[in-house]
Amino acid sequence: MSTDTMALDARRHIARQIRWRPAEVIFWLATLLPFVLFPTHLVLASQIAITALFALSLDLILGYAGIVSLGHAAFFGLGAYTAGLLSKHGWGEPLSGLVLSALVAGIVGFAASLVIARFRHLALIMITLGMGLLLHEAANSASWLTGGVDGLQGVKMWQVLGQFRFDLYGYTAYSYALAVLFLSFLLVRRIVHSPFGLALRGIRENSVRMTAIGASARAHVRKVYTISAALAGVAGALLTQTTSTVSLETLGFQRSAEVLVMLVLGGAGRLYGGLVGAIIFMSARDQFSGITPLYWYFWIGTLLVAVVLFLPNGILGGLARLRWRRR
């Protein structure tokens, strides 16, 4: 009798872990606040949402599957240029632009994953870094296509859903970016709570044991890397569509490094870590750059060291521990 109730309890226990929590609902409701509280900062809010999506895509591979990447901007940039080139050559419809950008980034991501899946740790950092630099340089030299250091000019977006024009205040930009972020988040949330998501955590925790339980860890890695690349591509395309420009910087090393910093700040492997990290990082930069732009990296460096030293699981990890202690 007790075994049966315990087995039922096991099901319930697993179901409980993936339930929507009140804090999540509050978080998403709070993302609507900028419309009311900071109507003059909606452009910034849209950029935060886009960066949050980029960080979320990194979380999927880094936080869940344990794949370190220092070149994730490659896929962001691929998405950005795809959307930009489409529009420049006459196709400015945003939604299909997102889909095509995801496709391009996803295909390149899959090709990269054939190599990525064979390596771990330091080798992986070097390979992803190398791929990122390579693509950046390629885009730089192919200035006939990309506009080189001047960036891609002549991006003209059509109205979203044929109704909403991208306005100067960022009203459409933020609504659009937030909606795409939320839908992507739902997708990622489903993935990490699926059997596949469990397998990803297994790879992160012990890839040797994954092999020993009969898993093809490499196939899982290829799949998640492709999905992550496609999502990063969507983020890049969003940036192009909401700003009507593409700069070489979308592919740059700095972008790869910053998104990693945001994810580590917020807490990797927690779904919301990248989102919280992006909000804190980008609003802080916005504040500081007004006052003392020179000190920005000093403060972000200090914050990063402090977080790694005192909150090894990021800000969200620290909060979770606090709550756990109070009980």
Place this chain on the structure above:
Amino acid sequence: MTGAAPPVLATRGLCKSFGSLVVADGVDLEIPAGARHALIGPNGAGKTTLVNLVTGMLRPNGGQIFLGAEDVTAAAPEQRVGRGLARTFQVNALFPALTALEAVTLAICERNGVARCWWRSIAGFTAEIDEAHAILASLSIASVCHRPTRELAYGHQRLLEIALALASRPKVLLLDEPTAGVPRSESAELFEAIAGLSRDIAVLFIEHDMSIVFRFASRITVMVSGRILVEGTPDEIAHDEQVRAVYLGSRHHG
């Protein structure tokens, strides 16, 4: 007694060297269905290496490995698991942040081929969760199954090693010192759990404690410096002069 049934696992002339160190030197091994086979030998004899070769985690320099009638020498490790070969590790190789229940559920999902599924919630896989719970219950660790593995007592982690191997529904189970690091008083208890496993599973276990070996093994292989010194029933091994020489004196069975 065991001669009639075809072996579920066999190796022929298996060789492996690390540089100039020969760790497997023409190893021929046959494990019949349902066997309780002990592999013993001094430290560094090459026992763990043999498990790594058989499971495909190391590539042999020569020789063949058969699962049933099938030559799996070239098969990837995960393919061998799919064909009924499972192992445990001498040093715990678990998923520290996963709960015991999650870990075993994952192993079952991999076996069923549903670990690829990314569009359905894990909570819907009730058959897998139930089976995982049943395996953990059969090894008496269901009560701690919601705790992260890293927080489990060492003895429970050793049992989880076995639970993970069982989750793949093996025909052959290779246990590399399942009682390593477990206090003596508890190791007999742990082996009771192993002895209670279904007879459909052939078990090859590496073990240093001779009282346990003689109590649970139906056959014993003695390995020294990468070679099989002798193989026989517990009785034959206990009275073998060469074995006595290796183990320096008359360590006797109880």
